[in-house]
Amino acid sequence: MRPVDKGESPYEKINKYQDALPYLEEKIGLYCSYCEMPIKHVPEIEHVVSKSKGGELTAWKNLNLGCKYCNSRKSSKTTPDNKTDYLWPDEDNTAIAYLYTNGFPMVNKDVLNELDTTGMYFKKAQNTYDLVELGWIPEKGDKDRRFAERNSAYYKAKSSLKNWKHVKDAPEWFQNDMKEQIIMTATADGFFSVWMTVFSDEPQILLALLDQFPGTRRGCYDEQGKVKKICFVERKSKVDVNFQ
16 A cells, blocks of 8 residues: 655645645545555545544545545544544555555555564554455456456556566666656556565666655655565654654
8 A cells, every 4th residue: 555645735725625636636646545546537535534423524634535446435434533543545654564465455464563563553454454445356246446457457567577677688778768668557557556566676666666656655665665664654754763
C-alpha cells in the first residue's frame, strides 16, 4: 500500500468535500489510497473517519481518494474512537506493512512482528486489510475489478522487467527510452506496490517510480528505492522513527 504525503492543507475552507478532488489529484494522483488501482471514472473522496460517524466533512486530514470497491467495503466502519486501530497511507509506513507476492497483497506479518514485538502494528495492518477487503478474490459475476486489474499490472510489470534486463548493457539513451516506457505503463496501470515489488532489484526503476507517482512518501524508502524497515515517519520533523 503506497504511503503518501499529502502535505499541509492547500485550502483554508471549501464548501463541500467534493471540492477537494483537484487538490488530492495534484498531491497524490488519481489512485485509490488503499488498493492502488487507478481511478479512471468517477473518483470518490474517501473520509478516513466516516462522515456518518462524526468524521470532519471537509478537513484535509480526513480526506483520501478511494475506488468504489474499497470505499464501499470501508463504508461507515471507521469512527473517531476506532480510527487508531488501523494503518493509514498518509500517516504510516504502509509500504512495509504489506507484501505483494506474485502480485497478490498480504500482510507482512513476520517483518511487522520483528519491528514491533507487541504485535500492535501487525494487528493494525490486518485491520486495514480486512476493512477494505484488500485480498478479495471475485467469484463469477462479481463486478469488483481490483483483482483482475492488479493481476494485469503484475504481468505487465513482469514483461517490462524482462525487457529491461535485455537492454541493461545497451547504450544509455536506449536504456532511458525503455525506462520511460516502463514508467508510462506503470503510472497508467497503477498498482504502484506491484511494480515496486517486481523491480525490487532494479534501483534505477525503483527511484523513477518513486518520482513519477505523485506524493509518494520518500521517507519510507532508502537511497536505492528499497522500503525502509520502519513503521512510521514522523510528519512534523520529517525524521524516520522506529516503532519501538
